[in-house]
Amino acid sequence: MAERIRSQWEDITEADPSHSSWYVERFRTMAAQGQDIVGEARLIDAMVGRGARVLDAGCGPGRLGAYLHAVGHVVVGVDVDPVLIAAAEEDHPGPTWLAGDLAELDLPGRGVAAEFDVIVCAGNVMTFLAPSTRRATLAGFARHLRSSGRAVVGFGAGRDYDFTEFLADAAAGGLTPELLLSTWDLRPFTEDSDFLVAVLSRSDS
Template sequence: MNTANERTPSGWEDITAADPTHSSRYVERFRALAARGTDIVGEARLIDAMLGRGSRVLDAGCGPGRTGGYLHDRGHTVVGVDVDPVLIDAARADHPGPEWLVGDLAQLDLPVTDFDAIVCAGNVMTFLAPSTRPAVLAGFAEHLAPGGRAIIGFGADRGYEFAEFLTDADSAGLTIDLLLSTWDLRPFTDDSDFLVAVFSRTLGPGTSTGPDA
């Protein structure tokens, strides 16, 4: 991961700076949900259904690892990145196997640049500093394999309008494949209060994504 002397803190970092117990409580909340048998991997099931076995997955804003951990257990190679070291420590403890990294999505620079899927769930996009959102989306495009897909989900009324997000994604080099209103494949409408957007990397004229590429 690249580092920089000056960077813009994310909204999540602002929250944890104001409340140092926030991350630990977040971890314990999801551990408690899992212990009760609550379904907390709906996002991961959708990603798994889109992939062949042994695919390369980037869990962007991975938190304590519920999505990436599930995908690893299904046979995929997973790298998870999150800005919060408390959440990364929890991911390493609860979901061994994936590569869990502390890092800023706005400065994403991984040695693997051909991920078959990049998943960004849990309203991560809305916790980013607004000035960094275009850079984050551009980083996703740069790390996506030809034929790979980026799947990003977040709710309405969180400070990032869906139309603005889709414009930013287009400018970053991501082409819309599908818009949904839930992680269980319900269609997106103008009245939807949640968006799951599936993108492919925008390719230049004459570029092929087929097996002979």
């Protein structure tokens, strides 16, 4: 059996064991201060009807999945970092929170239905994956979508993952872009944009 390829996030947390706890407290503090930390989730909510099945891919401590659960969706969150999953379970009961590697996503194998109406992958998650696993991760998203479902992936420029490379990886993984935005509040994507929000559908749909 081949050895699993570690994500860049795992390398960061191994080098600094306090990083995960710092990340959890950062968002707890922002929420306590009344800052808007769920803008991405509002976009996802607008894309689907109530009771949709949502996969929060790279869910971290649960900020987006918690909001989507609260407004009436069925949410499964997956993150490679067990510290973040533990925080999500503590702070946001209700969704299904699972520790796992997005590059090896197999939710039916963990007793969870595979088909989602929408997959959200925010917070620069794609850039924290090992580069060699990005294409497999996007293929996993395609496998877990309903035929009419969509995956929404957002990340910034300058993080060693060119937008054109990402779109090529998405195409190789079975995903086709429906809409490219430069922000989560729906500003259009241009060649000068320093952020990408890609709304993708299954190529075979």
